[in-house]
Amino acid sequence: MKKILLATILVTSSLLAQGSEVETLAVEKCGSCHLIGPITKEKLNNMSAPPSWALAKKVNTAYPDRADAIAFIVDYTMSPSEDKMLFSHKTKERFGVMPSQKDMISKDELRAVAKYIIDN
Numbered sequence: 854m855k856k857i858l859l860a861t862i863l864v865t866s867s868l869l870a871q872g873s874e875v876e877t878l879a880v881e882k883c884g885s886c887h888l889i890g891p892i893t894k895e896k897l898n899n900m901s902a903p904p905s906w907a908l909a910k911k912v913n914t915a916y917p918d919r920a921d922a923i924a925f926i927v928d929y930t931m932s933p934s935e936d937k938m939l940f941s942h943k944t945k946e947r948f949g950v951m952p953s954q955k956d957m958i959s960k961d962e963l964r965a966v967a968k969y970i971i972d973n
């Protein structure tokens with residue numbers, strides 16, 4: 854019984870550690886533009902892209918299937934283009950099309966970050 858409890862605690866804490874690692878990655882790689890992480894007045898005033906919760910809503914609505922949603926985020930982030938954009942032309946006028954993050958993040962990292970974004 855003690856062993857099971859200990860195993861449960863270990864598994865749970867390693868899962869939690871994984872979760873916060875992904876969060877750190879998301880903040881680092883996407884947070885400056887997409888308002889991930891602690892929100893400050895300064896960040897709000899200098900917004901340079903739709904916030905991540907708006908991304909999540911857009912992507913989850915367009916791709917209700919989780920695997921499709923993740924695939925879309927991975928593809929768009931590596932090679933964004935106007936014709937793939939889910940956001941309207943108003944978003945484009947305000948922020949421009951997202952620059953490709955291909956050289957900034959690996960595909961595996963991006964997949965984890967994509968999951969984080971659609972779940973948060």
Ligand code: HEC
Nearest residue numbers: 882883886901902908926930938939940948949950951954
């Ligand atoms: C330099 C700023 C910047 C960074 C860094 C950035 N983005 Fe973006 N992103 C934008 C802008 C601007 C838009 C809105 C225009 C557009 O949709 O292309 C956007 C839009 C998006 C969209 C919605 C695309 C659509 O359908 O219109 C997704 C998904 C996205 N970003 C994912 C990410 C992920 C994941 C990361 C981190 C790996 C990231 N972005 C990093 C600027 C950025």
